[in-house]
Amino acid sequence: MKKIFFIVSFALIVNFSFAQGCSDAGLCSINHAFQSNEKEFRNTIEVAAILGAGESDVKYFSPYISYTKRFNEHYSFTSKVAFSAAKGSFGTKSQFGDAYLIGNYTFKEKNKKQWSTLVGLKFPFNSSNLKINGYSLPMDYQSSLGTMDLFLGTNLHYKKWDFNGAVQIPVINSNKNSYFKEYSGPDDFPSTNLFERKPDALLRATYSIKTTNNKFTIKPNLLFIYHLGEDSFENIFGKRETIAGSDGLTINGNLITAYDINKQNGIELSLATPFVVREVRPDGLTRSFVAGILYKYSF
Amino acid sequence: MRTVFLVFGLFVIICSCEVQGDLTSNTIAPAPVSPISILKSQGDFVPTSGISVAGGVKIYFEANQYKLKLENFSISDGPDLKVYLSKTSTPTEFVNLGNLNPAMIYSIPESVIISDYKYVLINCQQYNHLFAVASLIQN
Numbered sequence: 428m429k430k431i432f433f434i435v436s437f438a439l440i441v442n443f444s445f446a447q448g449c450s451d452a453g454l455c456s457i458n459h460a461f462q463s464n465e466k467e468f469r470n471t472i473e474v475a476a477i478l479g480a481g482e483s484d485v486k487y488f489s490p491y492i493s494y495t496k497r498f499n500e501h502y503s504f505t506s507k508v509a510f511s512a513a514k515g516s517f518g519t520k521s522q523f524g525d526a527y528l529i530g531n532y533t534f535k536e537k538n539k540k541q542w543s544t545l546v547g548l549k550f551p552f553n554s555s556n557l558k559i560n561g562y563s564l565p566m567d568y569q570s571s572l573g574t575m576d577l578f579l580g581t582n583l584h585y586k587k588w589d590f591n592g593a594v595q596i597p598v599i600n601s602n603k604n605s606y607f608k609e610y611s612g613p614d615d616f617p618s619t620n621l622f623e624r625k626p627d628a629l630l631r632a633t634y635s636i637k638t639t640n641n642k643f644t645i646k647p648n649l650l651f652i653y654h655l656g657e658d659s660f661e662n663i664f665g666k667r668e669t670i671a672g673s674d675g676l677t678i679n680g681n682l683i684t685a686y687d688i689n690k691q692n693g694i695e696l697s698l699a700t701p702f703v704v705r706e707v708r709p710d711g712l713t714r715s716f717v718a719g720i721l722y723k724y725s726f
Numbered sequence: 727m728r729t730v731f732l733v734f735g736l737f738v739i740i741c742s743c744e745v746q747g748d749l750t751s752n753t754i755a756p757a758p759v760s761p762i763s764i765l766k767s768q769g770d771f772v773p774t775s776g777i778s779v780a781g782g783v784k785i786y787f788e789a790n791q792y793k794l795k796l797e798n799f800s801i802s803d804g805p806d807l808k809v810y811l812s813k814t815s816t817p818t819e820f821v822n823l824g825n826l827n828p829a830m831i832y833s834i835p836e837s838v839i840i841s842d843y844k845y846v847l848i849n850c851q852q853y854n855h856l857f858a859v860a861s862l863i864q865n
Contacts, residue, residue: 554852556806556852558825561825561827562825563824563825603806603851603852605806605808605825605851607822607824609835610823610824620822621851661822663821663822663823663835664820664821664822665817665818665819665820665821665822
């Protein structure tokens, strides 16, 4: 009962202390699905809250909850539901974002090297056309990209290093965004009417440092995301137009500090900022700063 | 397992309310149609199957700018309804003027050759379903 009270209190605190949120494309946070160091317990539930600063004056708050089931030492399955709230000069908009289903297979360790792979799907809860008082909002205020995406990834764990590689491919585009820069007061966001997004490829290198009492783990990591093509939208004349400069590289620096309260409970604090961003970022995913806190309970 | 369901249920309850604040940064304020505007064309809306519509549309010209105004307009509820200035009676070649708002005066972009556009359509963009058509008659 104490545990339930703690988890619920945490969820309430993170929901009511902040009033903002962020839309996660999914790729940045899927590395959790690779983690296979938990062997004693079959189930893990995570509750997280992420604060972010986006384009212009948009601020985000995005809690999520995930559940991981380990069937044996090889197979595990993760489901996740994300919520997002955005607040900026257009106003405040918040709604459920996406649901994730991710399957993970971990190979046997050989010569201190352990490989794992994952395949996953992201399902949007809306078509990325949330409005305020009937006015269309840019992608930066949407809680989802409005696409069903396929994730394919692999991870190599070697000594204190983890190397992730993954792709996120939109397979069904149900994006019905209807924001036109031409009909909007602010000039901060590009037109994204009937937005179509290209895939992403990710590479991440993480180094883990454990304190001598094994309570704290510090995980600095560098995350490279390449957007594989220019996104497009339908202009006011009903013609599809590519968005020049929307492809290219984003490089993020991320520092994760994990604290194991005991065998079953743990907390993580994550801080991230980009060092390199794409010239044009119409999808509203770019953050100038992200801070997240996560509570993990295994049973 | 009970814990999982309990926590998840509470999370859903906490987050399930969609929050919508006030629109604090408005779209470009449309200029009203002044008495010196010239009425260039007008038409009455005809509904498509299963839709009810009333009212019409008028296109005015003033200071090198064409403006579109809906008159006594009402229509069945629909998601994501847009106003199109169209070359045909179906949404194939059109100018998307934005979200439907019967109280709004729509500014027609200067690059549009107005004589090429003979219809005004009310179209649901989300499901690509045509709601109503007004054939424009030159004044």
